Amino acid sequence: MWAPPKKCKLSIWLSPRDRSASPDWSKFLPLGFKDSFRGIYIELALGSPKLPAILDAVKQLPVQPEVELKWHIEEPPRPVPESGGWFDPLMGGSEADNALKLRKGVHYGFVNLGAECNHTPAFVASDEFLQVVRDHGLRGLASLPLPPVGNRPQVGWSHVWAEQPMGRGLDHPASRSDVISARYAVDRDWDPARRFGLSHVHDDDIDAARIEHPLIQRLADLGKGSIRGPDHFVAEGIPNVDFAYDGWGTSNDRTFKHRWRGILFSRKARDAVVAAGLMKESQFDPVGLVPMSQAQTLVLDKAVKGPLPPPVYTPAEAATERVRREEMLKKLTAPPTRRKPQTLKQCSAALKAAAKDAGVPTLANDSALMRAIEQSKLFAKLPASWRELLPAVPVRLIDLEQPEAELWIACEPEPASFTADSDVRARPVAERPSSKDIVIGTTAFGDWYAIRTDNSALPRDAVVRLWSHETLYPTQAWDTVAEFAAYLAESASNK
Numbered sequence: 001m002w003a004p005p006k007k008c009k010l011s012i013w014l015s016p017r018d019r020s021a022s023p024d025w026s027k028f029l030p031l032g033f034k035d036s037f038r039g040i041y042i043e044l045a046l047g048s049p050k051l052p053a054i055l056d057a058v059k060q061l062p063v064q065p066e067v068e069l070k071w072h073i074e075e076p077p078r079p080v081p082e083s084g085g086w087f088d089p090l091m092g093g094s095e096a097d098n099a100l101k102l103r104k105g106v107h108y109g110f111v112n113l114g115a116e117c118n119h120t121p122a123f124v125a126s127d128e129f130l131q132v133v134r135d136h137g138l139r140g141l142a143s144l145p146l147p148p149v150g151n152r153p154q155v156g157w158s159h160v161w162a163e164q165p166m167g168r169g170l171d172h173p174a175s176r177s178d179v180i181s182a183r184y185a186v187d188r189d190w191d192p193a194r195r196f197g198l199s200h201v202h203d204d205d206i207d208a209a210r211i212e213h214p215l216i217q218r219l220a221d222l223g224k225g226s227i228r229g230p231d232h233f234v235a236e237g238i239p240n241v242d243f244a245y246d247g248w249g250t251s252n253d254r255t256f257k258h259r260w261r262g263i264l265f266s267r268k269a270r271d272a273v274v275a276a277g278l279m280k281e282s283q284f285d286p287v288g289l290v291p292m293s294q295a296q297t298l299v300l301d302k303a304v305k306g307p308l309p310p311p312v313y314t315p316a317e318a319a320t321e322r323v324r325r326e327e328m329l330k331k332l333t334a335p336p337t338r339r340k341p342q343t344l345k346q347c348s349a350a351l352k353a354a355a356k357d358a359g360v361p362t363l364a365n366d367s368a369l370m371r372a373i374e375q376s377k378l379f380a381k382l383p384a385s386w387r388e389l390l391p392a393v394p395v396r397l398i399d400l401e402q403p404e405a406e407l408w409i410a411c412e413p414e415p416a417s418f419t420a421d422s423d424v425r426a427r428p429v430a431e432r433p434s435s436k437d438i439v440i441g442t443t444a445f446g447d448w449y450a451i452r453t454d455n456s457a458l459p460r461d462a463v464v465r466l467w468s469h470e471t472l473y474p475t476q477a478w479d480t481v482a483e484f485a486a487y488l489a490e491s492a493s494n495k
Contacts, residue, residue, distance in 0.1 A: 002173035002296065003212040007076040008046040012054065012219075015039030017068050027057050046073060046213070055218050069223030073216075078230045078286040086166070086238065087265045087284040088231065093431060093473030094283075098149045099124045099157035103476050107278040113159070116147045116328065118257050122312075125160045129278055136272040140164050140241030141263075142311075142318060145325050153329055161312035162245035162263045167237035168300035168308070169197030169246065170290060172229055176207045177298035190250040193306030197297075200228040232288035237301045242269040248309040259312050341486050344385055348392040350489035355394035363410060364391035378413040378438050381453050383462040385481040386440065397488060406444040408488055414439050416450055416467075424472050433472055440464075447475070449484075 015038045016023050025033065025040050031054050033040040044050060061067050094109040096102045102109045107126040112119055124146065125133075133141055142163050146154040171177045175198060184192045198205070206227060208220040219225060231246070238244070247262030264287060265273075273279045292299055313321060341347040355362045363370045373379060373390065397408040416437035424432050437450040446469040455462040457480070464484040465474040478484035 001210055001212050004046055004073065004216075005075060006047070009043060009074040009076075010046045010048070010051070011041065011043045011072045011074070013039060013041045013070045014058070015068050015070075017066050021066055023061070023067055027060075028054075031057065051215055055215065055222065058222055071219050071223060071225035073225070073227045075227070075229035078288055080281075080286050081267075083267070085267050086233070086244070086287050086289065087267070087270045088287055089263070089265060089279070090283050090285060092471040093468075093475070095468065095471065095473075096475055099146060099154045100149055100152065101476055103474060108273070114147055114149065120258060121260055122159050123161065123263055124154075124157050126278070127156050127158075128276070129273060130158060130160075132272050132276045132278065133269075136268070138242040138266075138269050138272060140239070140243040142313070144313070144318060144322055145329060147325055147328055148332055151332055153332060160263070161261060162241075162243040163311050164239040164241050164244050165308045165311075166239070166244040166246045166264055167233050168195065168304060169199075170232040170234065170288075170295055170300065171197050171297040172199050172201045172227060173296040174207060174211050174227055175201040175205050175297060180205055181298070181303075184250070187250075191252045193304065194248060194250055194252065194309055195300055195304045196246070196248065197232065197300055199231045200226065202226040230285065230288055232290050234292050234295060234299060234301050235289040236292050238289065242266040245311055253309070259310075261309075261312050341489065342482065344388055344482060344485075347482050347485035347489070348389055351389065351392040351394060351485055354397060354489045355392075358394065358397055360394050360396055362391060363393050363395060366395050369395065369410065369412070372412045373410075376413050378415070381438060382413060382440070382451065383455075383458055383481055384460050386451070386462070389481065389485055393485075394488070397491070407491055408449075409442045409444070411439065411441055416448065431473060433467055437465075437467075445469070 013036065014023075014025070014028065014033070015036075019038065028040055028042075031042065031050055032044065033042045042054070058067075058069055089108065091110045094102065094106045096109060096111055098111050098114065099109065102111070102124075107129045109124050111122060111124050113122050125141075125143070130143060132138075140163050141160055143158040143160045146157055146159050148154065171180060180198060180201075181192075181195060184190045184195050203224045203226070206220065206225065208217045211217070233246075242265070244264050244266075245261035246264060247260070249260070253259045265284065270279075270281075270284050274281055292302075341350045352362060363373070370390070379387070393410055394408065395410050396406050398406055415435065416433050416439055433450075434452060436453045438453060439448045439450050441449040443466075448467050448469070450465055450467060451462045452465070457463070461480050464478045464481060466476040467473070468475050476487075478487060
């Protein structure tokens with residue numbers, strides 16, 4: 001049986017099955033529901049006294065068969081054990097296209113290895129991080145040089161992965177392990193030998209009868225749902241190392257070209273990098289370690305036949321890949337020497353040159369967009385240095401490292417609009433979006449560049465940040481408008 005821990009969050013969505021239908025939601029708005037795409041939703045604590053009334057209201061809908069209810073329960077992180085334990089690092093704010101674009105202060109990040117490595121996602125560590133690994137005798141982490149970005153080596157960074165598996169893990173205690181295993185057996189895209197524990201379970205994988213909560217069965221009777229909790233592993237199967245991998249996919253990846261794995265840290269590894277000031281304790285969530293005799297679901301480490309999936313690279317594969325990457329780095333030609341623009345006049349010239357090279361107009365040549373920017377109510381709140389540069393700013397720029405995508409798309413200044421849950425709002429002010437942010441441009445992926453209007457350098461200058469639309473963390477920051485302008489010019493002229 002599974003008893004939901006305290007502080008579980010519950011989300012409920014109601015929407016019409018027929019998109020043309022317009023159900024009467026008037027009974028739900030006083031209960032705290034809000035409008036959403038095609039329907040209404042509410043977020044509340046699983047133990048909220050409002051929940052019985054909400055379920056009563058749903059059941060009384062006169063057109064209930066035409067209304068679809070979906071629900072999701074999010075468990076809180078496990079409490080940090082007093083000693084020992086294993087931890088999953090949180091990567092929010094530590095992601096970028098490549099290591100050279102990771103924000104200042106990041107020493108362990110998540111990047112794309114680029115076209116030379118099939119655009120495989122990978123973890124990277126700084127030289128300082130690897131020095132801590134060596135100084136503390138931490139075991140189980142392997143590394144390779146990173147491939148170059150264009151014509152630039154990623155100096156100070158290495159590609160890292162764990163060499164030993166953490167084990168298959170355990171399914172969520174409220175799940176039907178037999179149903180999940182049966183799906184592996186019949187789906188030809190899934191390899192039964194790659195079965196791993198699912199901490200996020202959906203719909204028919206959930207056994208509501210195993211849940212000790214008076215209202216969850218009512219939820220399950222009204223609609224499909226999902227539950228997500230922390231990962232759990234069998235304690236007896238933990239390898240005797242400080243880094244271990246998890247997170248392989250369901251299909252076979254016989255070659256390393258598309259292989260990806262997660263990395264978990266032992267207590268010793270976590271404490272070492274935290275003590276060195278390279279990461280914070282808040283960047284780690286504990287994973288659960290369950291004695292085999294106390295496992296509430298199928299012990300996959302015993303039940304599943306076949307070897308565990310290999311690491312990102314086997315030792316032989318790593319040796320071959322090392323030779324290939326070192327050859328790539330040897331072939332780099334010295335990049336042309338450029339003086340980084342320092343003054344606004346130099347920045348203006350560099351931006352115009354980047355626009356000319358890219359074959360795109362500057363804002364001075366796009367009168368409609370320039371007029372819209374100048375007539376915006378927010379124009380006067382922009383730093384004077386940015387307003388001076390605007391005529392030279394390209395309308396859009398393609399990053400030569402990723403020619404399929406635009407790294408900069410100019411737009412009319414607008415307030416930052418985002419939906420943040422309580423976890424985001426609890427972050428330090430510098431690590432979350434603010435109503436004081438003014439968006440000055442976007443990327444092809446939906447990320448945005450913003451200036452914060454309470455910046456002490458205003459009215460002349462300001463910090464510019466690039467925000468991720470997925471994590472709502474800043475992925476890059478420039479201390480001055482001139483630094484940002486130099487980045488745009490250099491990124492569009494990096495070969």
